[in-house]
Amino acid sequence: MKNSIAERVNDFIKNYPPFNSIKPDNLLKISGQVSIIYLDKGDSLFKKGDSFHDHFYMTRNGAITLFHTSNNNTQEIINISDGGDVFGLRPLIAKENYKLTATANEESIVYAIPIDVFQSVTQDNAQVQKFLITAFATNTYDPYTAEETGKIFVDYLPNTSQDIVNFQTANFSKNPITCSLNSSLKDAAISMSKHRIGCIIVVNEENHPVGIITNSDIKNKIATGRFPIETQVTNIMNSPVITSKKDITVADGQLQMIKHSIGHLCITKDGTVNSKLIGVLTHHDVLVTLGNNPSVILKEIKRAKRTKTLRAARLKAETLIKSYLEQNIPLSHIIKLMAQINDAVSHRAVHIALKKMPSKPPVKFAWMALGSQGRKEQLLFTDQDNAIIFEDVPEDQYEETKNYFLDLAKLVNKSLNKIGFEYCEADMMARNPEWCKSLTEWKNQFDNWILNPDEKAILLSSIFFDFSTVYGDETLTSRLSDSIYATLNKTQLFFKFLGRDALKNPSPLGFFKQFLVEKNGDQKDLFNIKSRALMPLIDAARLLTLSNKIKGVNSTYERYEKLAELEPNNKELYESCSYAFKALSKFKTKQGLLHNNSGKFIEIGTLTKEEQLKLRRCFKPINEIQETLTLRFDLKNFV
Template sequence: MKNSIAERIADFLQGYPPFNMLSHRALLQIATEVTITYLEKGDTIFKKDDIEHDNFYIVRDGAINLYYSSDDVKEITNIHDIGDVFGLRPLITKEPYKLTATANEESIVYGIPITVFQSVTDYNTQIHKYLITAFASNAFDPYTAEEAGEIFGDYLPNKSQDMANFQTANYTRSPITCSMESSLKKAAKKMSDHKIGCIVVVDDTKKPVGIITNSDIKNKIATGLFPIETPVTNIMSSPVMTSKKGLTIADGQLQMIKHSIGHLCITKDGTVNSKLIGVLTHHDVLVTLGNSPTVILKEINRAKRTKKLRAARLKGNSLLKSYIEQNIPLSHIINIISQINDAVIIRAVELALKKMPTEPPVAFSWLALGSQGRKEQLLFTDQDNALVFEDVPENRYAETQAYFLELAKLVTTSLNKIGFEYCEADMMANNPEWCKSLTEWKTQFKNWILKPDEKAVLLSSIFFDYNLVYGNESLVNDLTDTIFTTLEKTNLFYKFLGREAIKSPSPLGFFKQFLVEQNGDKKELFNIKSRALMTLIDAARLLILSKQIKGVNNTYKRFEKLAELEPNNKELYESCSYAFKALSKFKTKQGLLRNNSGKFIDLKTLTKEEKLKLRRCFKPIHEIQEILKIRFDLKNFA
């Protein structure tokens, strides 16, 4: 006879990690032993310093607060939602709880018996890895130290130190190694194949004797100090710094700071005299310290005030900085920060709707435009947005538009407080020009396309890169269909867009010098946006529109798509995609360095290597402009 309660529990568990890694039979075995606890708001599950329970927990309904307390100070470190696992400490450390868990609202939690769970997962390495990672990322406040700029600063006693002390470092297992007899060329090939930034040199007994990083290769090989075939022993850093498994983040930080290193070898007994089992990197420390997009997104979704949204978005900037420093691929960075930006806008709209006196009179869509619409906005810049609402009878148009203008005012004000400046050209949804019904928007786009002029092209460069962030998808799809249907009726619009894309000459002068600003407060600075990035952005938009490709807004993705569609020009398009990402990274680094948009670069701050890399990015800009001149017959188009 089936146990219907156990079946329902098993069905719930299989939807969430780590239980989704188990067979249904194993889930039923666990589910029959699960305890069900009903909690009122404020009820406690366990307290700091309590002896470990026989269970760990998963939230079935409601939400659970985890907070750290010391000297009568209580600080929430996380809020667990449905499907989140907590109370994992007994599985990892066999010691009392370091946090207190209470119900944030009426809740139901399932208690999973540790002994039963272990009996069915003993040989499941995937689950063990998940549990250690989850423990490392959820058991403390991930932001207190970071916001104070102290993650890699002086390690002073405070609450953040206490929490970091019991964090187990999540280091890289099975590190890539090479023998002492290897040549540097062979070791570098191994690093390239595995896409890693360091390789450990080991002796015949697998004990670490040295380490080689990308910096070693750059400083000792690229500069000509050693030939590429030199033995690894000539350029490796030795001796290596070591520690044993189970070290805390605090210990890892201290050793890295003390020895000015970015990599720590983990050995069986913690010394250089035993077998290498792992490597802890600077990046691993950042990840374990909770610099996590998932955590930031949770904060955004729970925010009830603009102040909280701003705090969460600022953490996104800290995340961006650490990603740039760790040389994470820009495509990954763009995807993460875009998700964070969209989540901020969504929550800003939701909070604004709660302030409105009534529900929206009709369906509507909130659109991000420009760099936000292309999902390329990494730094805080000005906001460009628009609002589309469902068609209404003429006698209701004014009042309907008035409602959405008031809503848009609340949203744009909130975004401004978060850090997105008002658009100087007033291209925002609180402007009646950019808050219209679907039919009015269709008419607007038709006019831009069929009657192009300088203003139409300028506005098109912003409005044609829109992205639905919140609201009714069908409205936006209808608008998009109208745009592409209208584009089929004319070639003149493409010529106007093409002229815009080729108007900026090469960023280099006749003698290959950078063309810098000649006047004003930006004199001698290089405008990386107008002289380089905008040409690539305009070219990608024009080419993708001309091929009637919908749903590809991001510039580098547009070039990647074009590479698929035109194999004969694949190399050029891929070069354009790379150049766009490299230039965007330059711009972002400058913005982070100077706390601005990064638009203007002081070339004196760049190394010779960086200037050379910039120049290489300009080659495809010239080539793509030549393609546009021929394809859209622009040579004689004035």
């Protein structure tokens, strides 16, 4: 059993970024100098305006809330640091007084990491620097750092999205093909042909790179007759070579190639020509990495002429999500990015389908995304939820017009299925005649749901009241929204039904604070994070948004942020709900990527204690928002 405090600290921090990117010996040096701080609930570690400390911090147990305090003393939660999260990075990055206040949300243990020791062993570790800059930008508030954050996280905007590449380590070719100084060009060319490569590295006896030969050199120096094919490689090789270390970023690699007018970088053990060759970074490698860039993906989608191309682009986005989660990019930015990509995919699928139709649409229409895509928070592949709304037509033209759009919907739904979005088991898709209607028919449908609520109406409301336009005439969906809010003014009963539905899943924890898992079926003993944790927050946000007549805000976390503005008395609760939703969504997405599924069902036993703790902490706002609904809509005795 380990008794050393340093070893116990080491055993904990090695599991979390950025410490999981530090060599064991260096990590022990840091661990040996870490101080342990015990905080009671309400204790502050530092406050806005305090001089910067010579440590930054990591939460060991408990939770530390980071607040921004405005001039009128109102506080806004910027982040909550759980076990394994680092915070208080300003002294490490900017050497400025603190802009936020760090206060214990409950009894907490915090590790104080000395900055001088940390920097001495990580100054050349690009992976660590990348993480720290990202984490710092995530928790900043003031205008200066907000501007810096914008430079880092603008990747969901098409015109500046390549900025994020500065933080991506380049993927270079390992085990490069080489030849010796004594080789003939003919032997080198045969080796290049055999391995189907565009360059070969000339190395000395110690495997240090001394030159490079490319296809271009062979074409310009051998094919033109300047040198015979049997000439020694030293006669035509380019020397000296340009080298770099293995953790070079894509942006730095690109700059090196532009600066030296080359298409290849030799990757060596220490980054110099005087160490062992371990790889080659090519211009092609850079372009491949840039291809997983949001702006490039969006361009591919907008230019796609076939469903196959759309699927390939959407799969790239899946890889992008994983990369951004690993880099700890804020989930709000990932959500916005994926909303653009998903909407662009649907938009292009409709566009391609229209090209296959025998004629142009007979009237104006709109393709509506419903459910999670309608809320702009669909991250992984899920099943389809969509509908069509079209302009009113004379009664004698209605069936013909509707049939046109049903045929269109069948093509689009089929295309989306091929891309990776499964068919909805309940057939809540535009190809279903029930969900392909004229504007007036849709108004009547929503009026009926609102004025005559029943179990089916409330079930459908959870999907159809979250809609957004992804293709077509937005005035149609805007007029539908106006009609919905006008009808909501006529009744309070509908809100009670929605409220009761939002309470159908109580606390995700049982009496003994155990996770409530499925009791039977294929998912027996698994925890349903969607229905037990995410849906209560989603349903509550929808109800409060509708009752407050908030239009144009679809995302759950943005709904809570808007509610925090409108109801200052409940600001802390709504901000906690927004944070919990993002944290739960991030957890579900990571689980989905890990197990190659939706992430909906989780085997609790596979989670670490820290992961279970983070989940439990997200459940507190669920209980509080449900209590708020019960009081506000008088649901205690509503059956």
